[in-house]
Amino acid sequence: MVLTVTLNPAIDKTIELEKLVPRSLNKVLCTHQDVGGKGINVSRVLRMLGTDSLALGFIAGQAGRFIEDKLREMDIDTAFVEIDGETRTNLKIFDQSEKEITEINEPGANATEENLLKLIDVLNDNISKDTIVVLSGSAPKSLGDDVYEKLTSHSRSLGAKVFLDVDGKWFNQGIKAKPDFIKPNRSELEHYFGEKIDNDEKMISAIQYFLELGIENVFVTLGTEGAYFGSDSAIYKMEPLEVDAHSSVGAGDAFVGAVVHAVCTELDIESLLKLAVATSAGAVTTIGTKPPEYGWIEAHFDKVKLKKIN
Numbered sequence: 001m002v003l004t005v006t007l008n009p010a011i012d013k014t015i016e017l018e019k020l021v022p023r024s025l026n027k028v029l030c031t032h033q034d035v036g037g038k039g040i041n042v043s044r045v046l047r048m049l050g051t052d053s054l055a056l057g058f059i060a061g062q063a064g065r066f067i068e069d070k071l072r073e074m075d076i077d078t079a080f081v082e083i084d085g086e087t088r089t090n091l092k093i094f095d096q097s098e099k100e101i102t103e104i105n106e107p108g109a110n111a112t113e114e115n116l117l118k119l120i121d122v123l124n125d126n127i128s129k130d131t132i133v134v135l136s137g138s139a140p141k142s143l144g145d146d147v148y149e150k151l152t153s154h155s156r157s158l159g160a161k162v163f164l165d166v167d168g169k170w171f172n173q174g175i176k177a178k179p180d181f182i183k184p185n186r187s188e189l190e191h192y193f194g195e196k197i198d199n200d201e202k203m204i205s206a207i208q209y210f211l212e213l214g215i216e217n218v219f220v221t222l223g224t225e226g227a228y229f230g231s232d233s234a235i236y237k238m239e240p241l242e243v244d245a246h247s248s249v250g251a252g253d254a255f256v257g258a259v260v261h262a263v264c265t266e267l268d269i270e271s272l273l274k275l276a277v278a279t280s281a282g283a284v285t286t287i288g289t290k291p292p293e294y295g296w297i298e299a300h301f302d303k304v305k306l307k308k309i310n
Helices: 038-049 061-073 113-126 147-157 168-177 186-193 200-213 251-264 269-283 294-301
Strands: 002-006 010-017 028-036 054-059 077-082 088-095 100-104 132-136 161-165 217-221 227-230 235-238 306-308
Touching: 002 038, 002 113, 010 061, 028 038, 028 061, 038 054, 038 061, 038 132, 038 251, 038 269, 054 061, 054 113, 061 077, 077 113, 113 147, 132 147, 132 251, 147 161, 147 168, 161 168, 161 251, 168 186, 186 200, 200 217, 200 227, 200 235, 217 251, 227 269, 235 269, 251 269, 269 294, 269 306
Parallel strands: 002 054, 002 132, 010 088, 054 077, 132 161
Antiparallel strands: 010 028, 088 100, 217 227, 227 235, 235 306
């Protein structure tokens, strides 16, 4: 069983321009609207790969109900806690000439401690020792910096494995509860350590730091530069796939979804890493924040190159 937790979901509206010109009139070529939030994106990837999940978190207002309805249309089960306010809408502006995306994200609705306790009750009702809980994305400021630490600790105390994919203060606090999987990117690592991590030696040292903390599986995604994976048995470097990129939004969530699917289906580690890279690369070729087609992933799976470092 996989539970994805999205504390700050969104409707992601993507608009495409021929070229983004600041301080000028910009004419929109086309628009796309997707249900979003990092945990929800993971559930969508899992659905595409064939693994069921239960999407949890907070929703608010008409936008929240829209998200819930859309997920059910995708055959994704939901158990959201409804809170006051309105679920946010995030704007993604894609510049076709530069193949660059500008993101404008709203803060989202606030949740109370009572709302959080209701969500924990939902977790309690659905967690077993075979459960993977995916905690990802931002959180309402009202819940404090340690909300992911609390959820990680609580989920692990019930026997679940936890995949933590958050940044900044939530990452700093969350890793104290020793999640089973983490996936920072380079900028998040550099923010955490307060220094540039710009070569293999520094990257390996950073990975080993988290392993020594007791985190068993450490992934680091580097966008167009590939990714790393470290465990007690080995460290791998994954080369990137060359693709015609459309939007990088959702690529990290696709990576997480592929890893979780691979764990659920008991793939060997090298197959897991190839699937994660291929799924993430496929996500950047899609319009909006949609996951790639399964056929695309199959066609590119064996093109992923891995290097075992030690």
